Amino acid sequence: MNDTPKRRRPLVAENRYGSKAKVTAAMPAAKAKAKPKPKPKRAPKKPKTPRKRRGGIMGFFVGVVRWILRLIWVVTSRSVLVGMLLLGLIVGYFYTTLPPLEDLLDGRAGGSVTMLDHEGEVFAWRGDQFGGAVTAEDVSPHLKNAVIATEDKRFYRHFGLSPRGIASAVRINLSEGRGPLSGHGGSTITQQTAKLLCLGEPFDPSAGQTEAEYEAECRRGSIKRKAKEAVYAMAMEAKYSKNEILSIYLNRAYMGGGAYGAEGAAQRYFGKHAAEIDPAESAMLAGLLTAPSTLSPTSNLERSRNRAATVLRLMNEQGYLTDEEMAVAQANPATLSEAAEARAGGYFADWVMSTGPEFFTRKTTEDVIIRTTLDQRMQKAAEDGLNWVFDNKVRAGSKAQAAIVVMSADGAVRAMVGGRKTKVSGAFNRATQALRQTGSAFKPFVYAAALDLGYSPNDLVDDSPYCLNIPGSGEWCPKNYTKRFVGQTTMTNSLAQSLNIPAVKISESVGRQTVSTVASQFGIKNDLAAGPALALGASESTLIEMTGAFAGILNGGSSVTPFGLIDLRLRGDAEPLMGTGGGIGERVIQEDAAGQLIYMMEKVVSEGTGKRAQFGDRQIAGKTGTTSAAKDAWFIGFSADYVAGVWMGYDDNTPLKGVTGGGLPAEIFREAMQRVHQGVPLKPLPMVAPAPAQVIFEGDVNEVEPLTPQVQQQPTQPSRPTNIIDQVLQDIFGGTGDGSASSNPSGGDR
Structure with a gap:
């Protein structure tokens, strides 16, 4: 028996399907596996050459330097690490103290005040x-x-x-x-x-x-x-x-x-x-x-x-x-x-802030909304009127100042200019802060007292030299601005021509205390002069007080408290916290007396010292005023719709040159008010025309026509009449006095 293994015969199918090719293809891999590529031999490592250390002193120092550098590096790196750790801890601490975002968005210490005009439009801000x-x-x-x-x-x-x-x-x-x-x-x-x-x-x-x-x-x-x-x-x-x-x-x-x-x-x-x-x-x-x-x-x-x-x-x-x-x-x-x-509302906004409660205005910690009486159209009209006069009528470089207040008959202030620089905030406001002598602008209160006691605008008064003995001061003899006398004249004409002597006589006739009371009740709050010069405007007042007092005449004889604040509420609240603190107050004089006074003051503008205040066909009533030495000039007047007061002067009391109340102040009034009344329908003044004057003679009564200073006619009767006011003075003082005019009287304005 042969132990040698028999060689296996190849199958035909392998040849059919290319087994040879497979074998051939597989062979390189087998060969490669059989004979791996030899790895390159590494070069033998060279033995490290030992670093030679310097010996001696140089080597010692080099070593010390190296040791120091190494120490610095170690300390620095460790310090940086410690510092970064500490920084991280500190940052982390502050991180924990930071509040939520919503708590940081409003950082104000105080609140704000937003002011709206009478139509609800924002015109000013105060506070933060x-x-x-x-x-x-x-x-x-x-x-x-x-x-x-x-x-x-x-x-x-x-x-x-x-x-x-x-x-x-x-x-x-x-x-x-x-x-x-x-x-x-x-x-x-x-x-x-x-x-x-x-x-x-x-x-x-x-x-x-x-x-x-x-x-x-x-x-x-x-x-x-x-x-x-x-x-x-x-x-x-x-x-x-x-x-x-x-x-x-x-x-x-x-x-x-x-x-x-x-x-x-x-x-x-x-x-x-x-x-x-x-x-x-x-x-x-x-x-x-x-x-x-x-x-x-x-x-x-x-x-x-x-x-x-x-x-x-x-x-x-x-x-x-x-x-x-x-x-x-x-x-x-x-x-x-x-x-x-408007520079944050200017003088008007400052005044409103001063009239409201301090904890809701100047020191508010809340956001407050105040609705005001301001009419921005009228504000611009007042500013434009004042600027026009100073640009066209006043010499360049003049330091003279002026102020305007416009209000309704109920005391609602519609516009305010406190000085020639109109776009200001926090400035001295001559309309509300300046106490100035009023001059003849005070005279309507003298006539208001007389009319309320039953005097008539057509009652006669004798404008002739007149003196009074003042205890402790001696003889005082007022004189007229023109240094002339017109003789017998009506009260209406006396006011229209701003005659001083008739004003003093009427004041003495009705009583200074009566005049003082009427003026105070109309809104003149400052101390009034005690002597006879009271009738000539020796007392001081502010423009806003005087304008408010004239508003009382226009509204039929009731007192007025000027106001700019209508209501005040907190932002977000629907109901106001407070309402206005001004408006019409108690009656001062009878309505019929106020109507007669308006009649007299209309003659000031249509026939007297205030003619320059006329514009268009609109009825205007008013009164001029120029103080002693022309330190202040005033015109305050009104239509049936609005009252406006104008003051002009120097802050340091320098006398004005060639300026009276019937001059530039009346023109500023005209320029401002004709702009204010654009689009406002014509409306007659609520004046009451007086009955003809009754002049009392010995035995009978005759009617006479009012007298004018231009004609200076005397009553057409054969004998001198007994004047009603002079008769009262004669009853009080036993005579009117006829000394010559003093060379240094108080008054002498128009």
Whole structure:
């Protein structure tokens, strides 16, 4: 038996299906497996050459240096690790103290006052105006881009600090000769927000620090403060998102004009919401962030626009605006709303703030809405009328001042100008604060007292030299402005020509105390003169008091308290907390007497010293007044619809040159009131024409026509009549006196 294995014969099928090819294909792999490629031999490692150590002194020093360097590295690395750990702990601590986002959006210490005119339109703001919280997503994207382009172009890429920005700021400060931290700060928006939050230190009034001192401390730039600011900024970056940090900044930043935050500033300057402003307006608001008080458009519109143009250029350079969009925005700069142009309401708003309760106006911690009596059309009319006269009638460079008050017969003040600079806030208000002698503008109260006692406008009074002996002062002899006498004349003509002697005689006839009482009840609150010069306006008063007193004459003889506040409520409340504190009060003189006085005062304008106050076909009544030495000039008058008072003079009591109440003040009245009455239908004055005068003779009574100084005719009777007023004076004093006029009388005005 053969032990050799028989060779297996190949199957035909293998040849059919290419087994040979398979075998052939498999062979290289088998061969490769059979004969692996030899690995290259590694070169034998060279034995390390031992480092030669320097011996001697040099080697010793080299070793010491190496040891020191190694020690420095170890200490530094460990210190950095410890420092990073401490920094992390401090950041974590501040992180835990940061409040929720909603608590940080309104950072004002006080509240605001928003004033509405009589139609409900906003015209003024006071206090810290906020306008409401907004977020970075709510505001106009143009505003968001403008703020980032101006304040922190790497805002979305840093961790709260910008080393590049800080290094650049230090370099600029040193190159400009300042300290490294003085001037440019290189602060990010996050750091600025941390500063606005005063690094989490709230204002504490009980700490003995004023709010101004607290804010100054928050802005202090010491190294210690800067370090704390940096840590606080990093904590904010960990706590809030970038848009939340930007939202805090956009709500808390002061933007000038009493406006805090983007919404308050947008409403304050443009009368819009922050979501509605365009690129030019956005650039103006963003430009305010560097210097809000000096760049405020209500302080200097041109400077604010120049800054806005720079912001638009930065937005273009950083890709937020195309070249075309930048060109359009720069060619059409932002314009202020009418309310903003009024410089926060001017004198009228200041006066309203002073008349309301202090805890809801000047010291409010709430947001207050005050509805007022102001008519913005009339306000502009008053301002334009005053400016026209000073531009066309007064020499250039004159320091003379003027004031105007326009009100309704019920005392509702519609317009107020307290000086020639009309666009002001917090300035001295000559309409409400200046106490000036009233001169002949006071005379209507003398005649009001007489008419209420039964005298007639056509009663006669003798305008002739007249003296009184004043105990302790000697003889006092008033004289007329013209230094002439007209003899017998009616009370109407005496008032129309502003004759002094008849006014004094009437005052003495009815009693000074009666005149004083009537004037006080009509609203002249200041101490009135006690002597006979009371009739000639020796007392002082304010323009608003005098105008309110004349309003009492127009409304039929009832007292008036001028007012500008209609009601006051808190923002969000439907019901007001308080209403007006003014209006029509008690009756002072009879309605018929008031109507007769209006008749007499109409003659002042149509025939007497106030002719320059006439305009159109409208009936106007009023009274001129010029004090001794022409230090004050007045015209106060009214139509059937409105009362207006005008004062003119110098703040330092310098005498006016060539100015009387019937001159420039009457012209200011005319220019203002004809603008006020545009579109107002003609309406007659509520005057009562008197019956013909009754002159009492010995034995019979005759009627005579009223006398005028131009004709100076005497009654056509053969004997001199006994004048009613002189008869009363004769009964009181035993004679009227006929001494020559004093060379230094009190009065002498018209």
